Amino acid sequence: MATLTWYSIGIRIFGRTAVEVTRDPQAKFLAKAVADTLRMNGHEIQDVVDPFVGSGNMLYHFVKETRAIRAVGFDIDHEILKLTKRNFAKLRQFGRLREVNVSLAEGDWSGALPLLGDQATLVILAPPWGESFTENGHDLRKTEPPIRQILTTLSEQTGRGRLFAMIHTMPQVVAESVEETVQGYPTFETIKSNNPKVAARVNYVLVQIR
Numbered sequence: 001m002a003t004l005t006w007y008s009i010g011i012r013i014f015g016r017t018a019v020e021v022t023r024d025p026q027a028k029f030l031a032k033a034v035a036d037t038l039r040m041n042g043h044e045i046q047d048v049v050d051p052f053v054g055s056g057n058m059l060y061h062f063v064k065e066t067r068a069i070r071a072v073g074f075d076i077d078h079e080i081l082k083l084t085k086r087n088f089a090k091l092r093q094f095g096r097l098r099e100v101n102v103s104l105a106e107g108d109w110s111g112a113l114p115l116l117g118d119q120a121t122l123v124i125l126a127p128p129w130g131e132s133f134t135e136n137g138h139d140l141r142k143t144e145p146p147i148r149q150i151l152t153t154l155s156e157q158t159g160r161g162r163l164f165a166m167i168h169t170m171p172q173v174v175a176e177s178v179e180e181t182v183q184g185y186p187t188f189e190t191i192k193s194n195n196p197k198v199a200a201r202v203n204y205v206l207v208q209i210r
């Protein structure tokens, strides 16, 4: 939606979120690239889970592109979650959410763990949070908890459904932090955007956890 459109239907975001959010061109590109890759490899996603949901813009685009039937978001920040819930209610009211079952809850990311089970699930991990912006670039080892630890915890959950994680990285990422984070997990080939403005801002790694 154009800014004036979403503003006029009552959607609001905090200044902090305006800085942290993955904006539409980037979020749309990531969501389509990941959904296309999973489909090409024979995987249809049922649930999309963003345990660090912020504005929910990534969740929104990923649910749209994967055609998942359930969207789950957690955020530890009371005010952000309150506004995100309100914004999703507006999207529902204006017919932007198909019949997707959206569940947004305030709390630590680990609240999402019991929801992983027998359905094919894609987990979105879109830092920064914690101390991951460093003078050497974006460091995936410095989120709290580190992304590697999140992947380990996800891999320990029981369930028969396929489980994937999309880690949003930036072109200015500390390369070793990506290697260390995903080491030992199968990864899919990454698609690059032909739009130089998008390519300059986003990159990602798609891993299969089970």
Ligand SMILES: C[S@@+](CC[C@H](N)C(=O)[O-])C[C@H]1O[C@@H](n2cnc3c(N)ncnc32)[C@H](O)[C@@H]1O
Binding pocket: 017, 020, 021, 022, 051, 052, 053, 054, 055, 056, 057, 058, 059, 074, 075, 076, 077, 080, 107, 108, 109, 110, 126, 127, 128, 129, 130, 144, 145
């Ligand atoms: C970079 S933002 C996410 C941006 C989001 N992907 C978007 O497009 O708007 C990271 C979010 O994680 C939340 N957060 C930080 N630590 C958390 C934790 N332990 N559990 C859940 N949420 C957490 C922050 O409040 C923040 O809103």
